[in-house]
Amino acid sequence: MRKIKTLSFILFSLVLIIYCAKKPMVPATGEATFVETYSPAEVVILATGVGKNLVEAEKDARYQAVHFVLLGGTDPILQREEERVKFNLIKENILNKDSVVKFISWEDDKYQKRIKLSDGRLKISKLMRVNKRILTEYLVNKGVIKGVEEISEEIGTPFVMVIPQVSKDESPIEKLATSFLHKKAAQIIEAFLTARKYNVSVPDATVQINELVSALAEERKIKEDISYLYALTIGSDIYITFTVDITSGRYGTRKASVGIRIYETTTGRLLGTETGYSPEVQTTSDQVVLESAINDCMDRVLSRMTNYWKDDIKYGLQYKIVIKFPTGIPSERLEKMQFALLDMLKEGVNKSKENIVSERTIDLIVWAKRDKFPEARSIYSYLKDRFISVFPGYTLSRITLNRKLLVCEVKKG
Amino acid sequence: MVNFIILFFYSFKYAETTSTYLRKSISYYEGFIVQRNLDIPKNFLDTLFSNLKKKIFLERFDYNPIPQYLQEKVKSQVERFDTLHLERISDILEKEFVPEIVKILEAAKEVRAKEFVSSEERVNFLTTKAKEIGVTADDIEKVLNAGYIFVPFINDYSLIREKDLIMVKLGGGIIWYHISMRFSPPKLIPLVKKSTSSFGVANIKKKGSYLWGGRSLSSEEYTQYSAMNAFLKNLEVLTKEIPEFRLSSDIISTYGKEIIFRLGNKEGIKVDDKFNIVEFYEDEKGIRKIKNVGYCLVSKVGNNKIDRNNYSIAKRYLGKSEAGMTLIERPRLPIDILFRFVFLKEEWENNFGIDLEFDYNIGRYFYFSQFFTTFNLMFGPEKGTDTLEIKEIGFGLIKKFNFYFLSLGMEGKGKITNDGIKPEGKGILEFFLLPDLKLGTKIGYDGEINYGFHLNYNPPTLPFDPFAIFRGLFRL
Numbered sequence: 001m002r003k004i005k006t007l008s009f010i011l012f013s014l015v016l017i018i019y020c021a022k023k024p025m026v027p028a029t030g031e032a033t034f035v036e037t038y039s040p041a042e043v044v045i046l047a048t049g050v051g052k053n054l055v056e057a058e059k060d061a062r063y064q065a066v067h068f069v070l071l072g073g074t075d076p077i078l079q080r081e082e083e084r085v086k087f088n089l090i091k092e093n094i095l096n097k098d099s100v101v102k103f104i105s106w107e108d109d110k111y112q113k114r115i116k117l118s119d120g121r122l123k124i125s126k127l128m129r130v131n132k133r134i135l136t137e138y139l140v141n142k143g144v145i146k147g148v149e150e151i152s153e154e155i156g157t158p159f160v161m162v163i164p165q166v167s168k169d170e171s172p173i174e175k176l177a178t179s180f181l182h183k184k185a186a187q188i189i190e191a192f193l194t195a196r197k198y199n200v201s202v203p204d205a206t207v208q209i210n211e212l213v214s215a216l217a218e219e220r221k222i223k224e225d226i227s228y229l230y231a232l233t234i235g236s237d238i239y240i241t242f243t244v245d246i247t248s249g250r251y252g253t254r255k256a257s258v259g260i261r262i263y264e265t266t267t268g269r270l271l272g273t274e275t276g277y278s279p280e281v282q283t284t285s286d287q288v289v290l291e292s293a294i295n296d297c298m299d300r301v302l303s304r305m306t307n308y309w310k311d312d313i314k315y316g317l318q319y320k321i322v323i324k325f326p327t328g329i330p331s332e333r334l335e336k337m338q339f340a341l342l343d344m345l346k347e348g349v350n351k352s353k354e355n356i357v358s359e360r361t362i363d364l365i366v367w368a369k370r371d372k373f374p375e376a377r378s379i380y381s382y383l384k385d386r387f388i389s390v391f392p393g394y395t396l397s398r399i400t401l402n403r404k405l406l407v408c409e410v411k412k413g
Numbered sequence: 414m415v416n417f418i419i420l421f422f423y424s425f426k427y428a429e430t431t432s433t434y435l436r437k438s439i440s441y442y443e444g445f446i447v448q449r450n451l452d453i454p455k456n457f458l459d460t461l462f463s464n465l466k467k468k469i470f471l472e473r474f475d476y477n478p479i480p481q482y483l484q485e486k487v488k489s490q491v492e493r494f495d496t497l498h499l500e501r502i503s504d505i506l507e508k509e510f511v512p513e514i515v516k517i518l519e520a521a522k523e524v525r526a527k528e529f530v531s532s533e534e535r536v537n538f539l540t541t542k543a544k545e546i547g548v549t550a551d552d553i554e555k556v557l558n559a560g561y562i563f564v565p566f567i568n569d570y571s572l573i574r575e576k577d578l579i580m581v582k583l584g585g586g587i588i589w590y591h592i593s594m595r596f597s598p599p600k601l602i603p604l605v606k607k608s609t610s611s612f613g614v615a616n617i618k619k620k621g622s623y624l625w626g627g628r629s630l631s632s633e634e635y636t637q638y639s640a641m642n643a644f645l646k647n648l649e650v651l652t653k654e655i656p657e658f659r660l661s662s663d664i665i666s667t668y669g670k671e672i673i674f675r676l677g678n679k680e681g682i683k684v685d686d687k688f689n690i691v692e693f694y695e696d697e698k699g700i701r702k703i704k705n706v707g708y709c710l711v712s713k714v715g716n717n718k719i720d721r722n723n724y725s726i727a728k729r730y731l732g733k734s735e736a737g738m739t740l741i742e743r744p745r746l747p748i749d750i751l752f753r754f755v756f757l758k759e760e761w762e763n764n765f766g767i768d769l770e771f772d773y774n775i776g777r778y779f780y781f782s783q784f785f786t787t788f789n790l791m792f793g794p795e796k797g798t799d800t801l802e803i804k805e806i807g808f809g810l811i812k813k814f815n816f817y818f819l820s821l822g823m824e825g826k827g828k829i830t831n832d833g834i835k836p837e838g839k840g841i842l843e844f845f846l847l848p849d850l851k852l853g854t855k856i857g858y859d860g861e862i863n864y865g866f867h868l869n870y871n872p873p874t875l876p877f878d879p880f881a882i883f884r885g886l887f888r889l
Contacts, residue, residue, distance in 0.1 A: 054735050109665050114737035115701065116694035124737060250550040251522065251557075280550035282523060 031125070032068035037299040040195035041133035042105055043069060046112060048125045057122045059097040065128040066100045069135060075303035077136060077145065080310065086144045094138065105131040132299070146310060158309055159199045159403060161236035162189050163227045165243050165261070172226060173203060181290055185244050185258065188291050192298045196306070203230050231265040232320070235402030238271070238305060239263050246289060249280030256289035260301050264308070266320040266365050266404055272304035315351045315367035319376050323362040324399070324409040337391060337410060338362055344386050348372070348379070376406040383408075434660045434680065436528050437559045438475040440514055441466070442506065443484045445585070446494055446566040453570045457637050465565055468645045469587070469652055472681025473660060475525060477517040477560065483509050499603045503590060506562055507601040511592055515599055518557050526552040560592035561657070562601065569610060572633065577618045581636040583644050584610035589655065605655055609647040611876050613639025615885035623884070639881035646746055647874040653744035654873075660742040664690070664734060665724060670817055672709055672727045672734050677717030683777040686711045687743040687848070688727055690734045707732025708743070708848040710815065712782050730818050731845050745849060745871050747774040748879065753855065755791065755865030757804075766793035766804050768865065771879040772811060783813040787826065788880060805830045811841070818845040824855070835859045843869060
């Protein structure tokens with residue numbers, strides 16, 4: 001009898017434990033869609049939730065919306081493996097069906113879909129605005145991701161140039177000056193970037209493309225990319241080009257499409273392309289559809305940029321270094337000089353990548369620690385001191401120096 | 414005809430997948446297509462048409478007026494028809510009316526499209542930050558695709574005299590066409606044909622004339638008006654029942670039995686209008702279906718003409734309700750018919766009566782819920798015989814209070830009996846058995862207690878107007 005009682009107690013306890021055990025926090029449907037970027041801080045998500053009743057289904061939909069912003073779609077907040085690992089440790093603090101509501105800034109009172117499933121559960125779809133900024137700040141505070149400020153501390157504030165993409169025969173600066181819509185587009189992109197604490201520059205007529213930069217680009221067969229030339233001249237870390245197209249839609253409406261491309265300045269490497277579309281809307285102002293189209297894709301653009309920036313932290317600050325050699329140096333000596341300079345650089349920096357090593361030029365990208373080389377000038381100084389000591393009778397002379405670019409030449413004397 | 418059938422079914426399917434009513438704009442053929450050999454007085458046809466416009470021009474519609482010269486042009490062609498040639502009528506209207514309607518829609522599209530800006534569009538970047546009205550090409554397309562034309566017809570009319578009575582029978586209906594902008598040029602497609610019939614009765618021995626809406630009518634005219642009244646009320650309900658025109662709305666929220674929803678006086682809803690509460694569900698094969706899960710009565714009408722966020726409130730009286738479910742209009746006549754079995758005075762030999770009562774919901778016209786005028790005829794066995802005689806004719810007022818499926822009420826009336834004119838007070842208790850059927854009891858006191866049990870039915874249509882018939886028969 002005693003045994004039966006004990007067994008019954010154990011069985012009852014087991015049933016109770018299994019029943020009360022916290023259910024795994026996995027969204028029931030996995031359905032969520034990005035709808036629009038409402039503002040630099042908020043995104044609208046169409047989320048679907050399933051639950052045994054309306055309250056549970058709504059909780060699941062909220063959970064799903066935040067889950068999507070964190071981990072779903074093409075550009076979630078958590079993209080890197082280490083971020084996901086850190087996130088898993090605090091997952092329950094954020095992705096909790098009861099508390100996830102604090103990241104929702106607005107919920108539609110209308111259900112896009114509400115349907116009873118054959119198993120008796122309820123499935124709903126609802127528009128929700130997720131406050132991405134609060135969510136990001138929360139993750140930064142918890143040390144899951146790095147904030148822009150933190151990245152800035154490590155490698156400086158990212159400096160971004162925004163410029164319209166033009167045809168060969170046009171000047172982007174002139175385009176900005178003459179086309180109101182292009183100027184407006186630049187301003188809207190600028191607003192998004194400044195809201196994320198990036199330094200932004202929209203070049204004006206006072207910026208003249210450095211001739212040497214132009215020559216370098218010609219050497220690398222990318223002279224036609226005038227945006228690249230401007231970015232190198234200014235010394236931005238990243239540059240963004242954009243195209244604007246506004247057309248007439250059905251029934252006299254207007255529709256805008258915007259193409260945005262992000263490049264790494266030092267290499268001219270394309271980091272991402274996004275296209276945004278506005279709805280066909282009745283408006284008296286093209287600016288409205290333009291802003292709507294930019295809103296449509298800007299969040300993804302920024303996400304790509306931030307992730308690129310985070311990746312770059314691993315290696316340090318990126319600089320482009322070009323060293324020119326005069327004629328008349330014996331080839332043996334020249335080779336020694338080149339090898340020595342390359343070794344000096346490799347010793348001092350974290351990583352380097354040679355683009356061109358020819359008789360007259362060394363062109364390479366280096367990644368250096370910020371505390372050691374906070375700017376291109378410190379690399380120049382480092383190289384110059386060492387070079388003079390190794391090759392007496394020769395010196396390094398600066399031709400161009402800005403945030404990202406160091407162009408110098410070897411001189412006798 | 415095939416088109417007609419396909420569209421008829423398509424329209425029902427469409428209704429299942431939409432949850433919010435979208436305003437429609439209508440035009441009409443000014444006149445009736447009258448079946449051959451029907452001898453209808455011209456002035457009655459004119460009266461019938463002017464009253465038809467009043468009934469069918471519901472507040473849920475916008476109107477696209479057709480210039481008179483086009484009406485005349487169409488009339489000269491349509492008048493030749495003595496039967497309903499749906500396709501031929503459609504061809505004429507398509508040729509004459511549709512280009513004009515398209516012009517009207519083009520001109521009005523921006524204003525009307527504002528109505529179609531959805532709630533989610535009202536809170537997106539375009540409307541909140543850019544301060545635009547948020548009208549998209551899709552909204553305009555909805556306006557252009559919301560055009561309908563109706564053509565009324567009469568296929569039955571007869572006037573019968575028998576002894577002192579005169580009776581008019583009236584049959585007919587409306588054909589609805591949809592202007593489909595999916596074609597270029599737009600096409601007119603038959604949508605649905607709704608028909609009904611009614612009758613009116615009057616006693617020709619009445620001294621003087623019958624009064625109707627301030628007008629004096631002869632017995633013949635009175636029967637026509639009586640039949641017309643029932644005919645038009647039925648057509649109004651039948652029009653409201655067409656899926657495209659049926660009001661529907663999502664439930665925004667619920668609080669106990671109260672349901673808050675997005676329709677209001679702009680769509681012409683009134684207190685005590687009935688709505689089905691429906692839920693979409695998937696069966697085991699994943700097919701989407703619709704199910705009625707409850708029923709409610711409007712208790713407060715929101716003034717959404719001034720503020721579109723002024724919502725209406727309905728009270729559920731059967732089933733369940735939850736936010737996100739859908740309300741779909743359940744058009745019914747504002748009349749309750751009671752069939753009552755009454756136990757009368759003890760001293761009577763056969764102390765029972767059978768009472769036929771008609772309660773007109775008049776409160777809905779001045780936003781006073783569940784307020785009725787009532788008149789009844791009670792029949793009972795004649796003293797000492799087995800034959801039935803009228804024992805009571807009563808007129809009164811009723812106010813009811815609904816508590817979920819229960820309804821409590823008070824009635825005050827005056828009645829004419831064999832003992833003379835008497836006042837009577839009654840207490841009412843009813844409960845809903847079905848959405849339109851209540852079982853109840855009344856206990857009355859007119860010096861002595863009487864009580865009875867009744868069934869209360871709220872019909873969608875009636876072939877006659879009870880009060881008009883009563884007046885006609887009793888020469889009132």
